[in-house]
Amino acid sequence: MMICRHLLLLLMLPLFSVFAAESDSAGRSVPAQVLLLLSYEPLFPAADNIVNTVQHALNRNPRHDITLHVEFMDSDLQATEEYFHAYAQLLRAKQQQGERYDLVIVAGDGALKLVAAEGREVVGQAPVVFLGVSDSELIRHVQSQGGYTGIYDALPVYEFMALMRYLYPGFQQLHVINDGLPRSAQRLLQLQQAADSLSQKLVVHSLATLSWQQLADELSELRGEPLLLLSAYQDADKQVKPLQKSNLFISNHSGSPLWSLSPFGIGDGLLGGVVTDMTDSAGQAADMALRILAGENPDRIAVDWHPANLTLIDAELAARAGFDHDDFPQKTTFVHEPPGFWQNYRNLFLLLLSVTVFFTSIGLFIWSEIRRRKFSDQQLDDRTELIKNILDSIPDIIFYKDRNGIYVFCNKQFVNLMGKDPVGHTDFDVFDQETAAFF
Structure with a gap:
């Protein structure tokens, strides 16, 4: 029983080491560390394009918390063994200071030559994805070592x-x-x-x-x-x-x-x-990297020998x-x-369109306001006519004047009794002088 228990622990030990690599002591997820190693100098046009494309693709993936480290070799004019060896020492020094890489993306022949020449002393056991590499013999050489895949930069x-x-x-x-x-x-x-x-x-x-x-x-x-x-x-x-x-x-x-x-x-x-299409190649390399970080074996991801x-x-x-x-x-x-x-007349067209919309809006507002006022006036006339008809049907006399004593309204009974319509007149125009003075 004791022997079986020890064998079981030995079998489970690799699993524990995998989980330990993905979590810290508090059980929190540790970001995957990816090194992007470019053969070019930072000002080379391809460099900025590749870095931005890879960074965007890695950030877009929701399954992994990924930290990207970027290194520029500037090896176009420094493609000597001494330079490669010195740069390899720089990478080793950074790892000794605490940097680690779960995966390496190399761009350009020089970067892949460095990794191939210095071997696992530079990148450890991290798998390598390459792009922008035009040396087909170099690609076949690293493939034979295992842990490499990528996109061949075939000149069209x-x-x-x-x-x-x-x-x-x-x-x-x-x-x-x-x-x-x-x-x-x-x-x-x-x-x-x-x-x-x-x-x-x-x-x-x-x-x-x-x-x-x-x-x-x-x-x-x-x-x-x-x-x-x-x-x-x-x-x-x-x-x-x-x-x-x-x-x-x-x-x-x-x-x-x-x-x-x-x-x-x-x-x-x-x-x-x-x-x-370097943008397409960089995006494709980033997708390969994500597949590897998700657990896929890099040796099972075929090299793309025919890029777009x-x-x-x-x-x-x-x-x-x-x-x-x-x-x-x-x-x-x-x-x-x-x-x-x-393109030639876009601004002019937009200006004319804006002016047309502005004046059309003003016209619609004026038209709707006129309609509203006409409708209100019609409603007022209808109500006034209704009130007048009601007052005319009352048998008592009804009238009212303004502050100057001028008749403003009277009903039909008033006109029948007085024999005239007093609207617009005063008492002195309707009655005799004595009666008007009395009123």
């Missing part, structure tokens, strides 16, 4: 090639701008593989060997051939231009409009492109380049669309 290179061939029929070369930094190497490789399979020639303008001005000189000669901006952050002289300034500089010096495989910059110097894509076009720049709306696929999303009739 074939869809982009199809769009370029439709918009530039018969073009010979696809020009590509690249800066040679590690973050763009994988993308250039995928683009080159797609171009080779389609027998499409690529001409790469690399800032690894060109200065900004030399790049501008080369691009100014382009006419009638598509130009894809893959990455442009720093030139051969190590001069850095942030994303917005880089896009504007290249678009202002290029003889052809700029296309992109990223949504960031379209509408801000870039004409458009076929891009991954969309064709995004700056309508204003497209019009300047000679493209019409009908030149693009039916489900194209446009930004900076020229205002239509409603």
Whole structure:
């Protein structure tokens, strides 16, 4: 009996540990701790979008009290083993100070490389959900370790090639701008593989060997051939231009409009492109995280190898380049669309509508007031006529005067007796002088 009791306690011990992880010593629910580790710097356009989308999705879920920790690696220019190791030490130090993670969401290749390289020493046994990762070999590597799932950031290179061939029929070369930094190497490789399979020639303008001005000189000669901006952050002289300034500089010096495989910059110097919907990917990653926090095994959640894509076009720049709306696929999303009739005249229409409603309201009020007064006057006339008929039927004489002695009313018997109607007259007009003086 004693042995059975010990075996039962041993079997129940894991259950007690699970409940202890979800409750504190007072039996209250402990918030789940989620780390969002981003490869980007805080000012990178994708970063803010991903953080807000994940935060909103986690807060929207009523079943979990979740605390989100956000870390920015800024690994685009620091993709060395030494940097990854130093950043891993930073994460370990935070955990030694009391931080713990029940789940980790990583965004970008650099963040997933850090977790994969440093292993469970960085995130413990927490499951990992990834998004924005374009390195398919890295994804397969971490999958083999178990505890990983997420969304592959597949560059829509074939869809982009199809769009370029439709918009530039018969073009010979696809020009590509690249800066040679590690973050763009994988993308250039995928683009080159797609171009080779389609027998499409690529001409790469690399800032690894060109200065900004030399790049501008080369691009100014382009006419009638598509130009894809893959990455442009720093030139051969190590001069850095942030994303917005880089896009504007290249678009202002290029003889052809700029296309992109990223949504960031379209509408801000870039004409458009076929891009991954990062908002959709971030929301999908957050949903995966919630499923795992609810108890689902991450290894049973399949990696999404085909994320949603969309064709995004700056309508204003497209019009300047000679493209019409009908030149693009039916489900194209446009930004900076020229205002239509409603946008142009909305304020005027609303003003006229307000004036019309105002004067209509005044007219209705006046009309209803006139009707009310007419109805009241009619009621007064009817009542006056009724009273007059009643007084005329009385056999006694009835009359009344105002303060000046002028007759205001008299009944029929008064008129019959006196022989005249006294209304509007005084006693001196009705009776002889002596009788009037007596009255």
